[in-house]
Structures are given as C-alpha cells and as structure tokens.
Amino acid sequence: MIAGLYRAGDSPLHRTRPGLKLLSLAIAGTALLALSSLWLAGAAMVLIFGLYCLAGFGLRTMIEQVRPAAFILAILAFAQLWLAGPSEALLFVTRFAVLILAAGLVTLTTRTSDLVTALEVALSPLSRFGLNVSGISLAISLAIRFIPAIGQILSELREAQIARGRKPTVLTLVVPMIIRLLKMADSIAEAIDARS
Incomplete structure (x- = not known):
C-alpha cells in the first residue's frame, strides 16, 4: 500500500x-x-x-x-x-x-483520513443516485497520492537493475513498472471493495 x-x-x-x-x-x-x-x-x-x-x-x-x-x-x-x-x-x-x-x-x-472524510461529505449527495461515495472518495484520495508511488517504484526498479549489474534504460524500466502498477491497482481495488 x-x-x-x-x-x-x-x-x-x-x-x-x-x-x-x-x-x-x-x-x-x-x-x-x-x-x-x-x-x-x-x-x-x-x-x-x-x-x-x-x-x-x-x-x-x-x-x-x-x-x-x-x-x-x-x-x-x-x-x-x-x-x-x-x-x-x-x-x-x-x-x-x-x-x-x-x-x-x-x-x-x-491526513489521508481527513481527505477521505472531506471527500465523502462533498460527494454524499451523489449517494441518492446509487453511487458508492466511500469507494469514490477513497479512489480519489489514492489517486492524489499515486504520483509519488510511481516515483518510488521507478527508483526501486533502477536500484534493482543496478544491483544486478544492468544499466537501467527506458525499455528495461517500462515493462516491470507497468506490471508493478497493475499489481498496485489490484491492491487499491481490493481496498475499495473492502471499504464498501
């Protein structure tokens, strides 16, 4: 997470x-x-x-x-x-x-908990239309924090490739980064499902 x-x-x-x-x-x-x-x-x-x-x-x-x-x-x-x-x-x-x-x-x-609460309050009128407000607010708060996570993944991949004696290039970083991001997306989806 x-x-x-x-x-x-x-x-x-x-x-x-x-x-x-x-x-x-x-x-x-x-x-x-x-x-x-x-x-x-x-x-x-x-x-x-x-x-x-x-x-x-x-x-x-x-x-x-x-x-x-x-x-x-x-x-x-x-x-x-x-x-x-x-x-x-x-x-x-x-x-x-x-x-x-x-x-x-x-x-x-x-604090993230304060962000999620504020989003839930702002979006609460939409619950009348059957929208999962708590899931939406959690997804938005996670999206706000997503860019630093991408940087962290990129940094970890670079360090791992250097440790293996490889020179990191765009091609050697993109595929593993996409795989890690997809796994992170699955974790986020599970968190949203658990919250709803």
Missing part, C-alpha cells in the same frame, strides 16, 4: 479545513490547465513556492514532490517540443509541475 505523505505541522495550511484545500486544488487545477501564458504559469510556480514556505517546507521538499514524475514529464515535454515547439513544451511542463506540487502540498498538510 502507498505510504502516508502527511508531515505534521502547525502552519496555516495545516490548520485549513481539508474540504477547502480540496476545493482550492480543484479550482487551481482547472485554472492551471486553462493558462495559455508562460508568464502566468511562472507566477503560479512562484505562488506555490510561497505556499510551501508558508507550510514550513522548502525547495528540497518541492523537488521531492516533482522528482517521481520527472521521467514522465520529460517524455511529455519532448512530445510537446516535437509537436508544438519549445515555448509550448515549457508551458506544459510548468503547468503540470505546479499541479503536482499543489496536490503534493495538500497531501503533505492533510
């Missing part, structure tokens, strides 16, 4: 209600994807840096949050570079890095 990301603290962000943080994350994510200006995306990066500092974290914690997704971001950036050019690729990477950092900040300052 995915390890907890919460780091105890007494900052204003730690004290903010989980529901408000999730709503802010949804609004910020929508706004970020709508941004078409590299300057605005850069301003969003400065803002998220300020929020990390406000929460008592620094640049090192920000790098830790983005590092697991760096490989995927690099592939997507090269695709954007090839399809749309350098400014679009930089805008794309900046927007998604800010989004990853914002989601990371929510998980760093909010």
Whole structure:
C-alpha cells in the first residue's frame, strides 16, 4: 500500500479545513490547465513556492514532490517540443509541475483520513443516485497520492537493475513498472471493495 505523505505541522495550511484545500486544488487545477501564458504559469510556480514556505517546507521538499514524475514529464515535454515547439513544451511542463506540487502540498498538510472524510461529505449527495461515495472518495484520495508511488517504484526498479549489474534504460524500466502498477491497482481495488 502507498505510504502516508502527511508531515505534521502547525502552519496555516495545516490548520485549513481539508474540504477547502480540496476545493482550492480543484479550482487551481482547472485554472492551471486553462493558462495559455508562460508568464502566468511562472507566477503560479512562484505562488506555490510561497505556499510551501508558508507550510514550513522548502525547495528540497518541492523537488521531492516533482522528482517521481520527472521521467514522465520529460517524455511529455519532448512530445510537446516535437509537436508544438519549445515555448509550448515549457508551458506544459510548468503547468503540470505546479499541479503536482499543489496536490503534493495538500497531501503533505492533510491526513489521508481527513481527505477521505472531506471527500465523502462533498460527494454524499451523489449517494441518492446509487453511487458508492466511500469507494469514490477513497479512489480519489489514492489517486492524489499515486504520483509519488510511481516515483518510488521507478527508483526501486533502477536500484534493482543496478544491483544486478544492468544499466537501467527506458525499455528495461517500462515493462516491470507497468506490471508493478497493475499489481498496485489490484491492491487499491481490493481496498475499495473492502471499504464498501
């Protein structure tokens, strides 16, 4: 199962209600994807840096949050570079890095149990339509924490291949990573079934 990301603290962000943080994350994510200006995306990066500092974290914690997704971001950036050019690729990477950092900040300052409870409260009206609200809220909270898990798996695979005397390459990492992710997805599905 995915390890907890919460780091105890007494900052204003730690004290903010989980529901408000999730709503802010949804609004910020929508706004970020709508941004078409590299300057605005850069301003969003400065803002998220300020929020990390406000929460008592620094640049090192920000790098830790983005590092697991760096490989995927690099592939997507090269695709954007090839399809749309350098400014679009930089805008794309900046927007998604800010989004990853914002989601990371929510998980760093909010206990998972509080996230799940807030999601259940927000989605409770949907239970009238027969939806499994507790399963949905658990799935969303796990999805928020999924990117760091991918980075951890990638790191473990690299270390295992180096220990065997192999040089890690994209091809030697992708297949075992997909297998591990599918196994993790099965574990998550079992957790959701057990909760429902």
